[in-house]
Amino acid sequence: MISDFMLGIMALKQESQNPPEYENRLREKRQALGLSQKQLADLAGITRQAVSAVEANQYSPATSVALHLARALRCRVDDLFSIKSGGEVVEGELMGSLPDGAGPLRAQLTQIGDRLLVRPLDGVGELMSLRATADGLIIAASPKNKRVKVKLLKDRETVRRKIVVAGCDPAMFLAAEHLRKHDKDNLVPCLMGNSIALGALKRGEVHAAGVHLADERSGVWNRPDLQRSLRDMDCMAVTFAHWEEGLIVRHGNPKRIREVADLTRPNVRLVNREKGSGARRLLDRQLQTAGIPTARVKGYGDEVLSHLEVASRVKVGLADAGVGVRSAAAICGLDFIPMQRERYDLIIPKAHYENLPGLRTLLDTIVSKPFREELEALGGYDTRESGKVVEMTP
Numbered sequence: 449m450i451s452d453f454m455l456g457i458m459a460l461k462q463e464s465q466n467p468p469e470y471e472n473r474l475r476e477k478r479q480a481l482g483l484s485q486k487q488l489a490d491l492a493g494i495t496r497q498a499v500s501a502v503e504a505n506q507y508s509p510a511t512s513v514a515l516h517l518a519r520a521l522r523c524r525v526d527d528l529f530s531i532k533s534g535g536e537v538v539e540g541e542l543m544g545s546l547p548d549g550a551g552p553l554r555a556q557l558t559q560i561g562d563r564l565l566v567r568p569l570d571g572v573g574e575l576m577s578l579r580a581t582a583d584g585l586i587i588a589a590s591p592k593n594k595r596v597k598v599k600l601l602k603d604r605e606t607v608r609r610k611i612v613v614a615g616c617d618p619a620m621f622l623a624a625e626h627l628r629k630h631d632k633d634n635l636v637p638c639l640m641g642n643s644i645a646l647g648a649l650k651r652g653e654v655h656a657a658g659v660h661l662a663d664e665r666s667g668v669w670n671r672p673d674l675q676r677s678l679r680d681m682d683c684m685a686v687t688f689a690h691w692e693e694g695l696i697v698r699h700g701n702p703k704r705i706r707e708v709a710d711l712t713r714p715n716v717r718l719v720n721r722e723k724g725s726g727a728r729r730l731l732d733r734q735l736q737t738a739g740i741p742t743a744r745v746k747g748y749g750d751e752v753l754s755h756l757e758v759a760s761r762v763k764v765g766l767a768d769a770g771v772g773v774r775s776a777a778a779i780c781g782l783d784f785i786p787m788q789r790e791r792y793d794l795i796i797p798k799a800h801y802e803n804l805p806g807l808r809t810l811l812d813t814i815v816s817k818p819f820r821e822e823l824e825a826l827g828g829y830d831t832r833e834s835g836k837v838v839e840m841t842p
Contacts, residue, residue, distance in 0.1 A: 471530045475503040477521050491520035535600065537587070540564035542594045543653065546586070554582035555598055556636060559608045560652055560800075566596050583607055606634070611806040614638045614645035615658025616725065617688065617792055618756050618776055619823055626819045627810060635810060639754040643724025646677050649795060655807060656796045658688060660726040674795070684801060685793045685838040688814060692774045692828040693730055694787035696759050701783045705769050708734040711745045718747035719758050719767035727755070727771040730787060756780075774828025784828070793838055811835060 478488050489496040493516055501507045509517065509529070518525045540557060543565050554569040569582060584598040613620055613635060620637035627635045638654060645657040659674070697705050703716055708731070711718050721727040735742060742748045747767060752758055758770035759780040777784040801807050813819055815835035823829045
């Protein structure tokens with residue numbers, strides 16, 4: 449009896465303080481069929497003690513035992529045992545800050561190398577907060593060392609497969625939807641400008657960064673600047689798409705804005721992007737070329753962190769114009785005045801590319817015909833060079 453018991457059960461005993469990492473529905477299934485532990489044991493060819501120990505979570509069933517139990521109960525193994533979808537408490541690094549006196553907070557988790565990063569979803573804006581599904585709830589925090597404890601709402605494997613891409617292109621949300629249709633990997637866009645995105649990549653807080661750093665008409669793509677920014681990081685650059693950037697104005701363009709010189713009119717208010725963003729650089733170059741001091745532009749100091757935020761400000765009437773991409777204007781039903789065509793690249797550390805299948809799946813997605821057709825339908829995108837590896841050396 450003892451030998452049968454040991455052969456039927458894995459040798460590793462569950463510690464009482466560490467509950468099993470799987471859902472156990474054996475007792476529930478057995479009782480639903482009106483079977484005693486002895487009757488089930490006889491049907492499965494194991495001992496009653498084995499059935500009792502498994503039901504009590506004292507031991508984890510070996511594969512052969514689980515199969516025999518499922519056959520005896522006329523169900524699948526998954527109906528008896530499955531990986532827990534949540535409930536585990538983990539500790540990670542806090543990205544950002546927590547509001548004072550808050551209870552449990554929704555959070556996204558990202559596994560980057562050996563680090564588990566925790567991003568609160570409160571305070572990130574309605575777009576990110578409502579579109580994002582929380583991976584867990586922050587239940588405790590240590591402000592001094594920026595560590596938090598999180599109760600998982602998803603299993604660890606789902607967290608490990610998540611790909612986080614920083615950048616300002618709203619089309620990354622579209623890429624995430626296409627990726628989700630065909631793969632278990634989950635793409636999480638983090639909307640931020642060029643400089644902030646590259647900074648997050650260098651600090652190891654994201655898996656990839658999207659950048660648009662130069663004027664295509666000049667033929668100079670600021671590759672030396674990019675190289676200096678990344679320093680010794682071994683990265684690859686892949687073209688996501690070419691896009692149009694320009695002035696986003698209200699529907700019908702009631703104030704007849706045609707060029708940057710019109711931004712100096714007393715009845716025109718600008719919404720600007722943050723310093724270091726591609727849109728801010730474009731505006732500053734245009735103002736400098738026209739000989740216009742920034743002090744003459746009302747709203748120049750009013751900054752937001754994404755193209756969609758620019759479009760939203762214009763949409764609700766808080767601004768008359770702002771620099772952004774055509775797709776953001778189209779999404780919000782606004783008019784657009786093109787200023788230049790740019791290339792938007794994804795900067796990916798080669799170590800992440802080699803170790804994360806989800807990044808390779810992302811690149812397959814952006815060159816797929818369905819994604820390219822839908823992206824171009826947004827307006828202002830040219831996908832003929834999507835997926836092309838760009839030389840990063842000066």
